[in-house]
Amino acid sequence: MDKGSKIDEIIEERANGDRIITRARYPHVFREGLDRSVVEEISEIKGEPEWMRRFRLKALEIFNSKPMPNWGPPLDIDFNRIRYYVLPDEVKARRWEDLPEEIRETYEKLGIPEIERKYLSGSVAQLDSEGVYANIKRQLEEKGVIFLDSDSALKKYPDLFKEYFFRIVPVMDSKFSALNGAVWSGGSFIYVPENVRVDLPLMTYFRMNMMQEGQFEHTIIIAEKGSYVSYIEGCTAPIYNVTSLHSAVVEVYVKENAHVKFTTVQNWSRDILNLSTERARVERMGRMEWVSGSLGSRVTMLYPSSYLVGEGATASHLSISLASDHTWKDNGSKVIHFAPNTSSKIISKSISLKGGTTVFRGLVRIPKGSFNSVSHVQCDALILDESSRNFTFPHNEVYEESATVTHEASAGRIGEEQLFYIMSRGLTEDEARSMIVLGFLDDVMKEIPLEFSLELNRLIKLKISELGGTG
Amino acid sequence: MISEDDIERFSRSRYEPEWLLNLRKLNLRKFQMFREKKISDSPIERSYTKVDETFIEEAMENGTGGSFREEGEYFVIDYTSGGEMDVKSSSLKYTVLRSMQNALVDFKEDIIKSMEDPRDEWSALSNALWSTGVFLKVPSDRSCERVIKFRVIYPSKPLIKKDVFIIGSNSHMQFVEYSQVKDGFRGLEETYLDIGKNSTLKHLTMVDGNNSHIISIKNSSLGNDSNDEWYYALKNLKNGIVVTNSVLRGENSSIIHRGALIGKAYEHYDVGTNIYHTGKGTRSDSNVRAALKDFSRSVIRGRIHISSESRESNAYFSGNSLLLSENAKSNALPFLEIEGDGAQARHSATITNLDYDQLFYAQTRGLDERESRNIIVEGFLDPVVRQILIYEGTRYLIFND
Numbered sequence: 001m002d003k004g005s006k007i008d009e010i011i012e013e014r015a016n017g018d019r020i021i022t023r024a025r026y027p028h029v030f031r032e033g034l035d036r037s038v039v040e041e042i043s044e045i046k047g048e049p050e051w052m053r054r055f056r057l058k059a060l061e062i063f064n065s066k067p068m069p070n071w072g073p074p075l076d077i078d079f080n081r082i083r084y085y086v087l088p089d090e091v092k093a094r095r096w097e098d099l100p101e102e103i104r105e106t107y108e109k110l111g112i113p114e115i116e117r118k119y120l121s122g123s124v125a126q127l128d129s130e131g132v133y134a135n136i137k138r139q140l141e142e143k144g145v146i147f148l149d150s151d152s153a154l155k156k157y158p159d160l161f162k163e164y165f166f167r168i169v170p171v172m173d174s175k176f177s178a179l180n181g182a183v184w185s186g187g188s189f190i191y192v193p194e195n196v197r198v199d200l201p202l203m204t205y206f207r208m209n210m211m212q213e214g215q216f217e218h219t220i221i222i223a224e225k226g227s228y229v230s231y232i233e234g235c236t237a238p239i240y241n242v243t244s245l246h247s248a249v250v251e252v253y254v255k256e257n258a259h260v261k262f263t264t265v266q267n268w269s270r271d272i273l274n275l276s277t278e279r280a281r282v283e284r285m286g287r288m289e290w291v292s293g294s295l296g297s298r299v300t301m302l303y304p305s306s307y308l309v310g311e312g313a314t315a316s317h318l319s320i321s322l323a324s325d326h327t328w329k330d331n332g333s334k335v336i337h338f339a340p341n342t343s344s345k346i347i348s349k350s351i352s353l354k355g356g357t358t359v360f361r362g363l364v365r366i367p368k369g370s371f372n373s374v375s376h377v378q379c380d381a382l383i384l385d386e387s388s389r390n391f392t393f394p395h396n397e398v399y400e401e402s403a404t405v406t407h408e409a410s411a412g413r414i415g416e417e418q419l420f421y422i423m424s425r426g427l428t429e430d431e432a433r434s435m436i437v438l439g440f441l442d443d444v445m446k447e448i449p450l451e452f453s454l455e456l457n458r459l460i461k462l463k464i465s466e467l468g469g470t471g
Numbered sequence: 472m473i474s475e476d477d478i479e480r481f482s483r484s485r486y487e488p489e490w491l492l493n494l495r496k497l498n499l500r501k502f503q504m505f506r507e508k509k510i511s512d513s514p515i516e517r518s519y520t521k522v523d524e525t526f527i528e529e530a531m532e533n534g535t536g537g538s539f540r541e542e543g544e545y546f547v548i549d550y551t552s553g554g555e556m557d558v559k560s561s562s563l564k565y566t567v568l569r570s571m572q573n574a575l576v577d578f579k580e581d582i583i584k585s586m587e588d589p590r591d592e593w594s595a596l597s598n599a600l601w602s603t604g605v606f607l608k609v610p611s612d613r614s615c616e617r618v619i620k621f622r623v624i625y626p627s628k629p630l631i632k633k634d635v636f637i638i639g640s641n642s643h644m645q646f647v648e649y650s651q652v653k654d655g656f657r658g659l660e661e662t663y664l665d666i667g668k669n670s671t672l673k674h675l676t677m678v679d680g681n682n683s684h685i686i687s688i689k690n691s692s693l694g695n696d697s698n699d700e701w702y703y704a705l706k707n708l709k710n711g712i713v714v715t716n717s718v719l720r721g722e723n724s725s726i727i728h729r730g731a732l733i734g735k736a737y738e739h740y741d742v743g744t745n746i747y748h749t750g751k752g753t754r755s756d757s758n759v760r761a762a763l764k765d766f767s768r769s770v771i772r773g774r775i776h777i778s779s780e781s782r783e784s785n786a787y788f789s790g791n792s793l794l795l796s797e798n799a800k801s802n803a804l805p806f807l808e809i810e811g812d813g814a815q816a817r818h819s820a821t822i823t824n825l826d827y828d829q830l831f832y833a834q835t836r837g838l839d840e841r842e843s844r845n846i847i848v849e850g851f852l853d854p855v856v857r858q859i860l861i862y863e864g865t866r867y868l869i870f871n872d
Binding site (some may be wrong): 024057069070071072215363368381383384386387388389390391392393394395396397398399401402404405406407408409410411412413414 | 502513514516554560714778792794795796797798799800801803804805806807808809811812814815816817818819821822823824825
C-alpha cells in the first residue's frame with residue numbers, strides 16, 4: 001500500500017477542514033516497525049502540539065534504552081514487526097447511524113444490541129486506534145463531566161490534559177509505559193467536577209481489528225473532590241494467528257472523598273500480548289475500586305496499583321483471571337500505603353485449565369509512618385487439569401508497627417466430594433463443574449456489572465464444557 | 472570470585488580424592504549458574520537481603536579445624552581448635568558419627584548423594600568449598616535410641632562447613648543442636664539430611680548468634696512414608712539467612728517445620744522455607760514466627776512447589792510476624808508454585824502488632840507490663856518454645872528478655 005500518498009491526502013483534507021471519507025478500509029496502514037519518523041508521523045497526523053511531539057520522541061528514547069523485563073512470562077516480541085498506528089476510515093462519528101455498517105455489526109455480535117446502547121450513559125467506542133464513536137449524554141455535559149477520547153481531550157482541553165498526562169505513571173516507569181508514551185493513541189479521558197456523582201457507569205468498548213496491530217491507548221480519569229464515577233472498559237478481539245501487542249496506560253486520580261470504580265472485562269484473542277500499566281493515586285478519604293475479569297490473550301502482564309497518598313484512603317482490587325490453552329496470565333495488584341489509616345483489600349481468583357498458567361504477583365507495602373494501616377490479601381486458585389499451573393508470588397512489606405497485614409492463599413482442584421454431591425442431585429458433570437467454578441468466582445463476580453457478568457458466566461461455562469469429562 | 476583453579480589448589484592441599492574434587496568443581500559451576508539464572512519469580516526477590524560475601528575467600532584460607540569431645544550428655548563439636556574429630560561412644564551403638572573427612576572413604580556413596588544436586592546457590596557454594604563438618608549415619612533397622620545432643624561452637628574466623636546426616640530405612644532418630652557462636656563469626660553451613668523409607672527424624676536447632684553473620688542451609692530428602700519434624704529457634708544473629716529445602720520425593724512422606732525467632736537491635740533475619748512435593752500423597756506443614764524488637768527486620772519466605780506428578784498432596788505454609796517496636800520491619804513472601812491439579816496448597820501470612828487488649832488482660836491478672844509482654848510473646852512463639860521446654864527444660868528464647 002502506498003502509505004506516503006495516503007498520509008499526504010489525509011493531512012491535506014484535514015487542513016481543508018473536511019471530514020475524511022475514503023473508500024479504503026484502512027487508509028492508514030503504517031509500515032511495521034518503530035523509529036523516530038514513525039513517532040513524528042503519528043504526531044503530525046494527529047495534529048498535536050509541539051510539546052506532545054517532543055514528549056513522544058523523549059519517550060521513544062527511554063523505550064529504546066530500557067531493557068526487557070528479566071522476570072515474568074516468556075515474552076518474544078519483535079518490535080519491528082508491529083504496526084504502531086492505525087486509523088479507521090471514519091474518524092469521528094457523531095451519531096450511531098453515522099457508524100459504518102461493519103462496525104455496528106461487530107458490536108451486535110459482541111452482544112450489545114442497539115437498544116441496549118440507549119441505556120449506556122455515553123460511550124466512546126474505540127475501533128482500532130482511534131475513538132470512533134463519542135456520544136455524551138446531555139445531562140453529563142450539563143454537570144460539567146468531560147468524557148472524551150484522549151485525542152480529542154488533548155485538543156479541547158490541552159492544559160487539563162497536560163496536567164495529568166503521565167503523572168502517576170512516569171514515562172520511565174517501565175519499557176512498556178515508555179512505549180505507550182511514544183505511540184499512544186486513543187483511550188478515554190474523564191473529568192468529573194467537584195461533588196458530581198455520575199450515576200450511570202461510563203462505558204467504552206475496545207476492539208482490535210487488524211492483524212499485528214498495536215493498540216496503545218492512554219486513559220486518564222480525574223475525579224475531583226467528593227465526586228463519584230464508575231468506568232467500564234470491555235475489550236474483545238477477533239482471533240488472528242500472528243502476535244499483536246496491546247500496551248495501555250491507565251491513570252486514575254482520586255481526589256479527596258472521591259470514589260472511582262474502574263471495571264475491565266477483557267477477552268483478548270489468543271494471539272495478543274497484553275502488557276499494560278494501570279495506576280491510581282488516591283487522596284484523603286478517597287476510594288478506588290479495581291474490578292477486572294480477564295479471560296483471553298496469549299500473555300497478560302497486568303498489575304493494577306493503588307498509591308494511597310491521603311489519610312483514610314482505601315483501595316480494593318478484585319480480579320478474576322482465567323488461563324486456558326497454554327496462555328499465561330500474569331496478574332497481580334500493588335498497593336502502597338503512603339498515609340496513615342489507609343486500608344486495602346486484594347482478592348484474586350484464578351483458574352487454569354488446558355495447559356494455562358496463572359500467576360499472582362502482589363505487593364503490599366506499608367512504609368514507616370502509615371499508622372494503623374490495614375491490608376488484606378487473598379488469592380485463590382483453581383487448577384482444573386494436570387497440565388495447568390498456578391504460581392503465587394505475593395510480597396508483603398511492613399515497616400510500621402501499628403499496621404496489620406494479613407495474607408491467605410490457596411491453590412487446588414475441584415474436590416471429588418463436591419462434584420459427587422452436586423451430581424447426586426441430578427446434574428451432569430459439566431454442569432456440576434461449572435457450578436463449582438462459578439461459586440468459586442462468586443465473591444468477585446457480584447462486583448462486576450450485570451451485563452458483563454452474564455457474558456463472563458457464559459464464557460466460563462463454555463471453557464469448562466470444552467474440557468469435557470476428562471478434566 | 473573463586474575459580475576452578477582455586478578449588479583445585481584447595482582440594483589438593485587437603486589430599487582429597489579425585490571424585491570429590493570433581494564434585495566440588497561441578498558445584499562451583501552450579502553456583503555460578505544459580506547466580507546468573509534469569510529471575511523468573513519476582514523482580515525484587517533478591518533485593519531484601521544483602522550478603523557480605525568477603526567471608527568466602529577467607530574461609531578457604533582458614534582450612535580445616537574442629538575437635539570432638541563429650542561433656543556430660545552433650546557431644547561438643549568445637550571448631551575453634553583443631554584435633555580429633557572421631558568419636559567412639561558406647562552409647563551410640565550402631566550409629567556412626569565421624570568428621571566429614573574421615574567419612575570420605577567408607578561412606579563415599581552417601582557423600583556423593585549429598586553433593587550431587589544442590590537446590591540453591593548457597594548449597595552449591597558450600598558443596599564446593601566445605602572444609603569441615605560432621606557425618607552421622609543411622610543404619611537401616613537400627614534406630615538411635617538416645618537423643619543426641621550437640622553443642623556446636625563456632626570460631627570467630629570465617630568457616631564453611633557441611634554436615635551430612637543419613638538415616639537408613641525403618642529407623643528413628645532424634646537430635647538437638649545447640650549452636651554457640653563466637654563474636655563476629657561469619658560463615659556458611661549446610662546440613663544435608665537423607666531420611667530413608669519408613670523412618671522418622673525429629674530434631675531441634677537453637678542458634679544463639681552472638682552478632683554473627685550466618686547462612687544456614689538445611690537440605691532434606693525424604694523417602695517413602697518417612698517423616699521429618701524440625702523445630703528451630705534463632706536469636707542474636709546480626710544477619711541470619713536460614714534456608715530450608717525439603718524434597719518430599721517419597722510417597723506419603725511428610726514434614727512438619729516450626730521456626731521461631733526473636734529479633735532485636737539492627738538484626739536482620741531472612742528465613743526461607745522451600746518445600747518441593749514430588750511424591751504422591753505427601754504432606755507438609757510449616758510455620759515461621761518472628762517477634763521483632765527495636766530496629767530488627769525479618770524476611771519470611773515460603774515456597775511450596777508441587778510438581779505435576781505429585782497427586783493427593785497437601786501443603787500448608789504460614790508465616791507470622793509480631794512487631795514489638797515502632798521501628799521493627801517485616802516482609803512476607805509466601806510463594807506457591809503448583810503444577811497440575813493433583814494437590815491442595817494453602818498459605819497465609821500475617822504481620823501484626825501487639826494486641827493491647829491482651830496486654831491489658833494480662834496486667835489485670837497481676838503481671839507487670841514487662842511480664843505481660845513476655846507471656847504474650849512466649850505464647851506467640853509457643854510451637855517452638857514448647858519443644859525447647861521438652862528437650863532442654865529452659866525458656867531459651869525468652870529467659871533473658
